Structure formats: structure tokens, C-alpha cells
Amino acid sequence: MKNKILGSALMIAGTTIGAGMLAMPLTSAGMGFGATFALLLGLWLLLTYTGLLFMEVYQTAPRTDVGVASLAEQYFGMTGRILATFSLLVLLYALLSAYVTGGGSLLAGLLPTINIGEQDFTLQTGIILFTLLLGAFVVIGIKGVDGLTRVLFSGKIIAFMLVLLMMLPKVKVDNLLAIPLDNALIISAVPIFFTSFGFHVIMASINTYLEADIRKIRTAILLGTLIPLVAYVLWQLSTHGVLSQNEFTAILQADPSLNGLVKATRQITGSEILGEVVRIFSALALITSFLGVAMGIFEGIGDLLKRLNLPANRMSLAPLTFIPPLIFALFYPEGFIAALSYAGLLFAFYGLILPIGLAWRARRLHPNLPYRVAGGNLALVISLITGVIIMIIPFFIQWGFLPSVAG
Numbered sequence: 001m002k003n004k005i006l007g008s009a010l011m012i013a014g015t016t017i018g019a020g021m022l023a024m025p026l027t028s029a030g031m032g033f034g035a036t037f038a039l040l041l042g043l044w045l046l047l048t049y050t051g052l053l054f055m056e057v058y059q060t061a062p063r064t065d066v067g068v069a070s071l072a073e074q075y076f077g078m079t080g081r082i083l084a085t086f087s088l089l090v091l092l093y094a095l096l097s098a099y100v101t102g103g104g105s106l107l108a109g110l111l112p113t114i115n116i117g118e119q120d121f122t123l124q125t126g127i128i129l130f131t132l133l134l135g136a137f138v139v140i141g142i143k144g145v146d147g148l149t150r151v152l153f154s155g156k157i158i159a160f161m162l163v164l165l166m167m168l169p170k171v172k173v174d175n176l177l178a179i180p181l182d183n184a185l186i187i188s189a190v191p192i193f194f195t196s197f198g199f200h201v202i203m204a205s206i207n208t209y210l211e212a213d214i215r216k217i218r219t220a221i222l223l224g225t226l227i228p229l230v231a232y233v234l235w236q237l238s239t240h241g242v243l244s245q246n247e248f249t250a251i252l253q254a255d256p257s258l259n260g261l262v263k264a265t266r267q268i269t270g271s272e273i274l275g276e277v278v279r280i281f282s283a284l285a286l287i288t289s290f291l292g293v294a295m296g297i298f299e300g301i302g303d304l305l306k307r308l309n310l311p312a313n314r315m316s317l318a319p320l321t322f323i324p325p326l327i328f329a330l331f332y333p334e335g336f337i338a339a340l341s342y343a344g345l346l347f348a349f350y351g352l353i354l355p356i357g358l359a360w361r362a363r364r365l366h367p368n369l370p371y372r373v374a375g376g377n378l379a380l381v382i383s384l385i386t387g388v389i390i391m392i393i394p395f396f397i398q399w400g401f402l403p404s405v406a407g
């Protein structure tokens, strides 16, 4: 029994820790550790809260194995179902695009320069190779992915420990005390930090797996979100503490990508090995998330095609899953952070506004549910306002009202 709770907590932590974590140092390079820490705590609280809201609403589901789209239909009719389904699919596509651009950038850093005519195609080659190699596992099926994930997940933990072990002793207090270059950067970074705490796309599976047992799910959510919080704080402590703000932002200006992070680590610490350990850790984090999200799209589109009575086999699903993110990545090979910001926009809907709406309705219709998340209407309203603000931030950055973050 205990095992299932722990397993669920690890699934939540595994889904949470991904590209967002890697993007964090890039986006927070200019905002100092203090503000970074406060932002981490606030967003952790917010997203744990909405995770619990999903669970509160699940108490009213007719069976233990209904998906979030069915819950949305139960409370908001067909419109609810369509909005939930499409926001989820577009969210997953945006995430996959981020993984492909990020993974491609890391892989390209290892390739020799590839020129076609005058043009440098190294990055594009990295992107295509990354997608083909890993996409193949997804197309072959869940068995291949399960095996690969186990190996990679252990590797990811070991690499992370190594990064911390090598970086924490080099932390300089002066670097941690650096004040933000511009206070508005803190607001610009919110969508990325927010997306880093996302896991809510697996709430339905967790509910089914733990047989809708509220106490178990609650423990799994709390533990599963605390692990990423601790990991993020330590990761930010090392990057902010080691990479001095001025040097780091200067290197990122020249190369605002994950490869830039690797370069900065190598140059500032003077350690070739540390740079490569950061590269390996980043690659493993991207690959494990890529596999999970790609499978999610594969299944989601499969369901959709079947509902529309269209053929759903591997040969039709593979291009539908991988071509859209590949097109994005080839057109915006440096769009790692941009793709994550789009993901943040959709996730603000799926992970905040949707559960708030569902809980609001559920509380009116079933006032005496055994479990209710603390905070009452005030918490619902504050979270809703935060969700709307998070959705607006990327537009404000685009219109020049807010400074843009690296990438």
C-alpha cells in the first residue's frame, strides 16, 4: 500500500521535474537568489493547491477512472470537454516543442559544425536527430519507453547529485546576495517558473491508481511536489551561487540556450567536467520528460481519432505527434524559452483556471463533500487572478511593457 503512495509521489515528481527546471537559471539569471527563492515558494504553494482542487472535485466523479475532460463535461457540458481536451493537447505540443529545441541545442553542442552552402545547420541537425532517435522509442511502444525511462531516470538522479556535489562547494555568498538587475525581470520569469511546477496532466491517472482514496492522494501530491521544490531550491542555489550575475548574463546574451548554460558553467568555473555533467543532467531531464509527454500526445490523439472514427495506428499517429513540434523547432531553433512560455499560457488555463472553475461549481452543487481544500473563496479568487495575470505576462513582454528573459 505504502508503495503505491510513494510510486505516485515519484510519478508526480518525475512529471514536474523537466524542461522548466533547466530554463530556470536562464530566466532568473538577472533576478538574484532572494527573489528566485520567494517565487519558488509562492508558485509551489499555488500549484500544490490546484492539484488538491482537482482531487476535491474527483470526489464527485461517478467512477474512479474518469478523465479530466469528462469532469469538465460533467460541470460545464460539451464546451468544458472541448476546452479541456484542446488546452491539454496544445499544452503537450508546446512542451514537446520545448524539449525538442532544448535537446537539439544540447546535441548540436556536441556535433561538428554542419554547413549547407553559407548557412549553418548544426542546430537543425541536432533537433532532427534528437526527435528521430527518441521518437522511435515512443513509436515502438510503451515497453521500450518503460525500459529506457528506468535507466535514464536513475541516471538523471545520479547526474543531479553530481552537479550539486560539484557546484555547492563553489557557491559564493556574494553571488547569492546580488540584487536584481531589474525588478520587472521577476514578473517576466513567472510563466516559466510556474510551468516548472506543472504535473496536473497526470491527475486522472493518479486518482485511478490510488482508487480515489483522498488521504493517499493528498500525501502523494504533497510529497510529489515537495521533492521538486527542494530540488529546484538546491539547483537555483548552485547556479546563482556559482555563476556570477554579470558574467552569466553576458554569456547568455551571446548564446541564450541550454548550450549557453553549459558554456557559462564551464567558463566561469573553469571546469570542463562540470560543464559536461550539467550537459548530461540537462539531456537526461529533457529526454525523460520528452518520452512522457510524447506518449501523452500519442494516446490523446489516438483517442481523438478513434472518436472521430478515423484510423489510429502507429503510422498515422507518429507524424501527428512529432511533425508539429518539429516544424516549430526548425523555424524557431532558439525557441526553447518561447515554447515554454506558450506552454505556461495553456497551463495557466489547464492547471489553474480549470480546477478553480470545477471546484467552484462542485462546491455549489455538493456543499457537504467530505474533503475540501483549505482557503475558501478567497484562495479561489486569488488563484484565479494569478492565473489571468500569468496568461497576460507573455503578451506584455512581447509588447515591450516587461523586459524579456533570456532566450
Ligand SMILES: N[C@@H](Cc1ccccc1)C(=O)O
Pocket (backbone or CB within 6 Å): 015, 016, 017, 018, 019, 020, 021, 095, 195, 196, 197, 198, 199, 200, 201, 289, 347
Ligand atoms: N513541469 C514540467 C512541464 C509540465 C507542465 C504542465 C504539466 C505537465 C508538465 C517541466 O518542467 O518540464
